[in-house]
Amino acid sequence: MEVIRLDQVSLWRRTQEEFSYDLKKTLLSLIEGKYRQPAKKLVLDQINLVIEKGEKIGIIGANGSGKSTLLKIICGILQPTSGKVRVFGQIAPLIELGGGFDPEISVMDNIMLYGVLLGFSRNEMKQRAYAILEFAELQDYQLVPVKGLSSGMVARLGFAIATEVKPDILILDEVLSVGDENFKNKSQQRIENFWNIDATVLVVSHDLNFIKQSCKKVIWMEKGAIRFVGDGDEAIKLYLNTN
Numbered sequence: 001m002e003v004i005r006l007d008q009v010s011l012w013r014r015t016q017e018e019f020s021y022d023l024k025k026t027l028l029s030l031i032e033g034k035y036r037q038p039a040k041k042l043v044l045d046q047i048n049l050v051i052e053k054g055e056k057i058g059i060i061g062a063n064g065s066g067k068s069t070l071l072k073i074i075c076g077i078l079q080p081t082s083g084k085v086r087v088f089g090q091i092a093p094l095i096e097l098g099g100g101f102d103p104e105i106s107v108m109d110n111i112m113l114y115g116v117l118l119g120f121s122r123n124e125m126k127q128r129a130y131a132i133l134e135f136a137e138l139q140d141y142q143l144v145p146v147k148g149l150s151s152g153m154v155a156r157l158g159f160a161i162a163t164e165v166k167p168d169i170l171i172l173d174e175v176l177s178v179g180d181e182n183f184k185n186k187s188q189q190r191i192e193n194f195w196n197i198d199a200t201v202l203v204v205s206h207d208l209n210f211i212k213q214s215c216k217k218v219i220w221m222e223k224g225a226i227r228f229v230g231d232g233d234e235a236i237k238l239y240l241n242t243n
Helices: 023-031 067-075 107-117 122-136 151-164 181-194 208-214 232-241
Strands: 002-014 040-052 056-060 082-087 091-094 169-173 200-204 217-222 225-231
Touching: 002 067, 002 200, 040 067, 040 200, 040 225, 056 067, 056 208, 056 232, 067 082, 067 091, 067 169, 067 200, 091 151, 107 122, 107 151, 122 151, 151 181, 208 232, 217 232, 225 232
Parallel strands: 056 200, 056 217, 091 169, 169 200
Antiparallel strands: 002 040, 002 082, 217 225
16 A cells, blocks of 8 residues: 655755845846846656555665655655655654744643644643653753753654654654764664554665665665665665765
């Protein structure tokens, strides 16, 4: 049974040059007749992909190859310029840990908010809150606004919530290096638990040993396109032979 399908998905994004091209400069260039359409870059190029329920898939490729962008498209953080994305099931993204928090409200309120956004009731999140705080090692910070936490604490909180709620689809983007050595080990063990249940997992990592050991199926991306989908050992060998 398929849980994720991408058909002919492409994404064009503005370059950094366009982002830095402020309104004042734009108006001035229009008046002077020098305005030019800022450049755009093809970030994802006609992606076709089907992921079945329960698959554990690694995504590899050089920096800038489109790995994180692909995950953001699947999660709905970004919308494709063309093509269709279909996702069946509850999805928890661990892409930018803590990126969805409201810095002005407390840790406990953010746990409630994050959980509701993932589709859980407030009562369900209340029942899970202590376990989340304990895993994140933030029991003494539940009433502190998130803006009062360190970046490491925020990352631990994001990881604890997303992995506690046991989603149908777990999206991981380089999150295995969160926190100190003790927390890294805890995180690794918790992620390994997902390999023993029926959840679908997509993981982006530069740790090829982890990908090789954990994922039978691997996607190799290069320059916004999928170059290979299939056996993990073969995908890693092809990737390494091009670098």
